[in-house]
Amino acid sequence: MTVPLRIFFIGGITAYRGLINWLSPWIFLPTLVIAPIFQILLFVFIGRSAGVESDEFYVIGNAVQYASIPCLFAMTHAIAGERSQQTLSYILVSPAGRLPLFLGRALPVIVNAMFVAAFSLLVSGLLLGIDVPVSSWPGIALVIFISTFSCTGLGLICAGVGLRVRETAVLNNVIFGLLLIFTGANVPIDQLPGWMQAISNRIPLTHGIEAARQVADGASLGDVSGLLATEAVIGIAYTLVGYAVLRFMELESRRRASLQVA
């Protein structure tokens, strides 16, 4: 029992530190601290110009949605990065259980993404004078946790694809752009065409963003329990699919002798 736990916690954080070693303050600050604040400001001002939703709508929507950057990029790199460092074959030849091996790397990703969402929410809220009651913050923290977990499940799928595809950065950027449109971060879901709403309801972050907005408006966690449960179920489903994709790609790589080739 202790071995899988060691692989999950210690292995996960060691792998994260080793593979995301390039995330220096010179990258972290511009891309994960300053950029999300400007994304929020951009959409707040577009919203004002278009005369549609309130500032709070865009602040919460974009703060939670921007967490997808660490969820997608870091999760993908925390696994697919083994290939570029020429260590993938050593990892996959080891007898370590795959579930703790892969999922352990998700934990630091979730913590990082939570920080990004919470920090950008706090700072842009202060800049724009958004009044979120202090009593709502624990609830928002839980919503952010579930949302980032859910999105990290999507990142796990990207990581699986990244075992065979070189251009994971392009893939992650495209998914980030799609999440921007489909999650309701900036456009209320009911204003999207029907086919888009159907997609929105089946992807990470949509329900989390809605729950965060309601909690910020004073709703209790009980009031948004349905949204949170849906977000969590979506997260579990994506994580399971991500794990299956990783296993499939591993087996295919062995079968085709293409582990380090792609």
Add this chain to the structure above:
Amino acid sequence: MTRNLRLLGVAWLLNVKQLTRSSFDGFLAIAWPIFFATVAFFMFEAGGNPESLIYAALGAAVMGIWTATSVAAGSALQRERWFGTLELLVAAPAHFALILLPLAFATSAIGVYCMATTLLWGRFVFGIDITFEQPLFLALAIPATILSIGALGFLMAVSFARYRTAWALGSMTEYPIWLICGFLVPISLLPGWVQPISWALAPTWGMRAIRESATGGTPLPDIAMCLLLGGIYVAIGVVVTETVLRAARRSASLSLT
């Protein structure tokens, strides 16, 4: 003079060829502004003002030029470092600015693809019908905007020369320029202290020139201002280039190893 012009032309063409080699990067360069344009179109559509939708369509189209420039030009020197060609380029008899300038212009020229696809996206997906009232002025405004954005990219490239992670700094400028230069939001909506910053940025005037050309206004003063500011960026960039290279030679730190 002729040799310098030839160098600029050949280096520009070479860089355009290099930048268009990767179909993945090309796809992202086109798709990225379309994602933001789509969100903006939905938002302005919800606002119910058809004129603002045309305003957004033109702005979203120009956003792509800056997207194509910001990261690529910002990290231009770092890319040469990775290729191992930076020292060779700096040691070449031609002034380094003449090598870097066409690179920056090439990145902004790639933005024409983004511009065209965003306009087509707005037309065919959202039914935004833009009539260009003064096509001749538009034919002047677009190259002027591309040149001035390229000049801003050049200034960024040399200013970020000492940073290994210049791509992150370039990427960081993407949203602020979109916002401050009035691509999607009228500058008058921004706080008063931001507006002088907007006026000092050439893309602001390029955007205004394109809008004036489309709506039948008077784009010539905006085109002139756009080119003037672009020229100032180039002049500052040349001075910064010399300063940076002198410092790098003195401390033997060009390769940042």
